[in-house]
Amino acid sequence: MNVLGKVGSIFTDSCHTAGGVFLLLGDTLRSMFRYRIRWDQLWEQMFFIGIRSQVVVLTTGAFTGAVFAAQVWFQFKRFGMESAIGPTVSIAMCRELGPVLCCLLLAGRVGAAMAAELSSMKITEQVDALRALGVYPTEYLIVPRFLALVISAPILTGLALVTGIGCGYFVAVKIFGVDGAYYWDNTIKFTDSKDVVIALIKSFIFAVIIAAIACHKGMNCPPGTAGVGKTTTEAVVNASLSLLIVNFFLTVLLNALLYSN
Amino acid sequence: MLQLKEIRKSMGGQEVLRGVNLKLGEAEKVVVIGRSGCGKSVMLRVIMGLLQPESGEVFFEGKKLTGLSEEAWNPYRRKIGMLFQGAALFDSLSVFQNLAFPLREQGEKSEKVLREKVAEALKIVSLSGTEEKMPAELSGGMKKRAALARAIISRPDIMLYDEPTTGLDPIVADSINRLILHLGKMFGMASIVVTHDMVSARMVGDRISYLHEGKIYFEGTPEQVDRCEDPLVRDFVRGHAEGIGITG
Numbered sequence A: 001m002n003v004l005g006k007v008g009s010i011f012t013d014s015c016h017t018a019g020g021v022f023l024l025l026g027d028t029l030r031s032m033f034r035y036r037i038r039w040d041q042l043w044e045q046m047f048f049i050g051i052r053s054q055v056v057v058l059t060t061g062a063f064t065g066a067v068f069a070a071q072v073w074f075q076f077k078r079f080g081m082e083s084a085i086g087p088t089v090s091i092a093m094c095r096e097l098g099p100v101l102c103c104l105l106l107a108g109r110v111g112a113a114m115a116a117e118l119s120s121m122k123i124t125e126q127v128d129a130l131r132a133l134g135v136y137p138t139e140y141l142i143v144p145r146f147l148a149l150v151i152s153a154p155i156l157t158g159l160a161l162v163t164g165i166g167c168g169y170f171v172a173v174k175i176f177g178v179d180g181a182y183y184w185d186n187t188i189k190f191t192d193s194k195d196v197v198i199a200l201i202k203s204f205i206f207a208v209i210i211a212a213i214a215c216h217k218g219m220n221c222p223p224g225t226a227g228v229g230k231t232t233t234e235a236v237v238n239a240s241l242s243l244l245i246v247n248f249f250l251t252v253l254l255n256a257l258l259y260s261n
Numbered sequence B: 001m002l003q004l005k006e007i008r009k010s011m012g013g014q015e016v017l018r019g020v021n022l023k024l025g026e027a028e029k030v031v032v033i034g035r036s037g038c039g040k041s042v043m044l045r046v047i048m049g050l051l052q053p054e055s056g057e058v059f060f061e062g063k064k065l066t067g068l069s070e071e072a073w074n075p076y077r078r079k080i081g082m083l084f085q086g087a088a089l090f091d092s093l094s095v096f097q098n099l100a101f102p103l104r105e106q107g108e109k110s111e112k113v114l115r116e117k118v119a120e121a122l123k124i125v126s127l128s129g130t131e132e133k134m135p136a137e138l139s140g141g142m143k144k145r146a147a148l149a150r151a152i153i154s155r156p157d158i159m160l161y162d163e164p165t166t167g168l169d170p171i172v173a174d175s176i177n178r179l180i181l182h183l184g185k186m187f188g189m190a191s192i193v194v195t196h197d198m199v200s201a202r203m204v205g206d207r208i209s210y211l212h213e214g215k216i217y218f219e220g221t222p223e224q225v226d227r228c229e230d231p232l233v234r235d236f237v238r239g240h241a242e243g244i245g246i247t248g
């Protein structure tokens, strides 16, 4: 009975949180059109998210591409399938590794920063001070963060793809001695523009998830400093897990939509 | 101009306000005193619409504010200024940007006008020259004064002060009391001042209200409060004076 009660309360809590996240998302979209955009805030966030995350994202992309190319080479050379390494690396990077890993890192870096910043503003009454000055917090705090992440994530993912595929090429061709022209030719021949579209759509949706969960957590922080730590951790964990789960359904859905014929 | 009717509000499962009635006239200054934790800050938050009461109403200039949506409150909030107990400066913004914030929100764009107004407001709270400092670089008392400057810079019709003189040295505290009086005289600004400081209460209050167990227990002019024979009120007023006597 007790276990059942616990499971039940976890379930209702999750539903409650999910509902809160969707409400916040709706409110953010509405506020985006209702109020004028605060460009200075948006630039500041774009700078933090878009520019300052580049090192992290590029490193992720580069080493993922490199290690994947190496692993694929180890396996494929046994069957004499060296010519398939290029497209395998590039398609895997575009469809899964690029957007998923890039956005997981963004969840860690940007999601944590958003949740921590908003929750410390919340517990030090700065959010209330904002309200007291007649400013709607969603419009001032959340919209710029949301937009900045949603714009930056696809661009960063694109960069990660380019470096990942480039590093895959470098590893396969320069280190393991696969024929370069052949590798490149096959990569281009088998990588569709749809693969890139999948990468961009996925990273866009992941960015929406990260921003919505991190902002929701931050704005609902329990009082006290311990609340900030807990909120930040939960934001990153929840965003990462939701992202991975959504990724599965998104993969199935996009496959059905883009390759229906 | 502002009226609270039977406000009830629970916080964390405990009923903090149990039917508060309070009236604030044009340019009137009401001091609210009460034991620590009795719900004074909660009351100010209810007036500001930061907390929604379970029942009761807040009227501002004859308009009922309770029940308005978060965004519908905003135009009224701009006419009411609030000094938070913990200052609540925006810590990512400099003092100048903090003070300019309400003016910018109300559409002031000229950098020159903003500079002038901010300098003037800082002078009033004796913080001249701290424009470029960040809130983290200010002492507790300085933060409080900067927050006060931010709250009054757009000349609201009503000011809510949550312990404006707590944590300030007696000289600055006195100047804050004078400032509250001055704003009332010059701009007809009405105020609600929450304080534990009886000196300040006697000095600025047209009326003193004693909040006890979630209700306004006693209300009267400073003289009436001093003459009041009710043990609870007397203990509060005297308790404070005796405290000073012992430490001084």
Ligand SMILES: Nc1ncnc2c1ncn2[C@@H]1O[C@H](COP(=O)(O)OP(=O)(O)OP(=O)(O)O)[C@@H](O)[C@H]1O
Pocket: A223, B011, B012, B016, B034, B035, B036, B037, B038, B039, B040, B041, B042, B043, B085
């Ligand atoms: N966010 C909150 N969650 C739960 N309980 C709260 C919250 N805020 C205030 N309370 C409770 O409400 C009561 C009134 O708090 P309030 O801050 O209004 O006191 P106060 O009269 O301003 O005290 P002080 O003079 O010390 O500032 C306290 O008992 C407090 O425990």
Ligand SMILES: [Mg+2]
Pocket: B040, B041, B042, B085, B162
């Ligand atoms: Mg208080």
